[in-house]
Amino acid sequence: MNAPEPPRYEPSPSAGKLLVWIMVFVLAAIAVVLGGVYLT
Structure with a gap:
């Protein structure tokens, strides 16, 4: 098999x-937001 190419589907x-x-x-x-709703 040839050398594996870098995967293209993985995010940088x-x-x-x-x-x-x-x-x-x-x-x-x-x-x-939850804190504000809880305190009010």
């Missing part, structure tokens, strides 16, 4: 890191 590390930051931001926003 930068895209994965961006996705993690988006998830953290969304979770933080949800926590703020």
